[in-house]
Amino acid sequence: MSALKEQLTAAMKDAMRAKDKARLGVFRMALAAIKQIEVDERIEPDDERVLALLDKLIKQRKDSATQYRDADRADLAEVEEAEIAVLQEFLPEPLTDAEIDALIDDAVSSTGASGMQDMGKVMGILKPQLQGRADMGAASGKVRAKLNS
Template sequence: MALKEQLQTAMKDAMRAKDKARLGVLRMILADIKRVEVDERIELDDARVLAVLDKMQKQRRDSFEQFEAAGRQDLADTEKAELEVIAQFLPAALSESELNELIDSALAATGAASMADMGKVMGVLKPQVQGRADMGQVSQQVKARLG
């Protein structure tokens, strides 16, 4: 089943269960997907839906950290609950060793030797790790190996 269909099914299940918190998050996800589809006039495939979910997860994580730093635990708890729902639809996170293997293979495939080749390496890695690893951390690891 496509990821978008899974989200719609989960939304219907949340409606039946009268789970308002989960329903709200699922509606927010589907609205964001629909916004991208309307803006770009395309039907999103699983890879693009994953990219939308990944972006939403990053936004929630940043908001959570900011709310916690500001002492707004009520808002931080809301963000954390949204993060948990979003995470259910993302693939399992990569382990450190799996990520290192992917970086090694991307470096070998592109023949990267310096920081000038960073874009080529990230272009190869991004589709493989999207939604499974934080792209900021992946970028830092690639920089460390190229630098």
């Protein structure tokens, strides 16, 4: 079992003992998503895969919160944001812009990327380093700008 899955399971048990229904629901949802991977793909997901899953769940909640705010449903948006806060407790420390730029520079130089045709190579190197620690869409935009210059 991955260490991250064990942490989620332990946190779920703590939430049960504390009778914290909001946190318990978030943990059950995350563990159900992990279980879905286990059943569908017949694998035991490693920490990297669980991290990618948590990243995806956070992104979904951010999108939902934005849509709720646009529809003047602040009450529902706050629920989504509370879930984001709970899930973010399990993500590693976010990278600063300077750290992201340094990683992009390293990836570009190590692949010898010279243009947009090398975008996939650069992102292939960056994705494991940035997963859960930075917004992949923003990082992709930075790589695109770097390769276009």
